[in-house]
Amino acid sequence: MSEAENKLGESPALSELKALRASIDNIDAALVHMLAERFKCTQKVGVLKATNDLPPADPAREKIQIERLRQLAGDANLDPDFAEKFLNFIVKEVIRHHEAIAAEAGN
Numbered sequence: 001m002s003e004a005e006n007k008l009g010e011s012p013a014l015s016e017l018k019a020l021r022a023s024i025d026n027i028d029a030a031l032v033h034m035l036a037e038r039f040k041c042t043q044k045v046g047v048l049k050a051t052n053d054l055p056p057a058d059p060a061r062e063k064i065q066i067e068r069l070r071q072l073a074g075d076a077n078l079d080p081d082f083a084e085k086f087l088n089f090i091v092k093e094v095i096r097h098h099e100a101i102a103a104e105a106g107n
């Protein structure tokens with residue numbers, strides 16, 4: 001049992017916390033599965049780029065993605081700066097994968 005659950009004891013607040021945490025766990029699972037699917041796509045993009053001698057990063061594409069995500073975030077009441085940081089974090093990892101694929105291909 002977590003510290004918060006321990007402190008709340010048998011109470012409506014504990015029931016609410018548990019229900020909210022169950023939803024958070026479902027959302028986290030969905031995020032992991034969505035990220036796994038995204039990385040499956042980007043692995044294929046990495047191979048495509050390596051075999052066609054394209055650079056791992058595409059700053060023009062990233063600019064479009066950032067603008068779009070910032071707009072979506074704003075509409076969804078999510079901090080656009082956070083959405084941009086989150087995308088940049090993922091894209092940085094993707095570029096690292098692309099570079100590894102290119103190095104493997106001898107580019």
Ligand SMILES: O=C(O)C(=O)C[C@]1(C(=O)O)C=C[C@@H](O)C=C1
Pocket residue numbers: 042045046056057058059061062065090091094095098
């Ligand atoms: O679309 C591409 O060209 C990708 O390599 C994918 C991706 C992304 O993760 O969305 C990653 C790196 C690029 O700089 C831009 C976008």
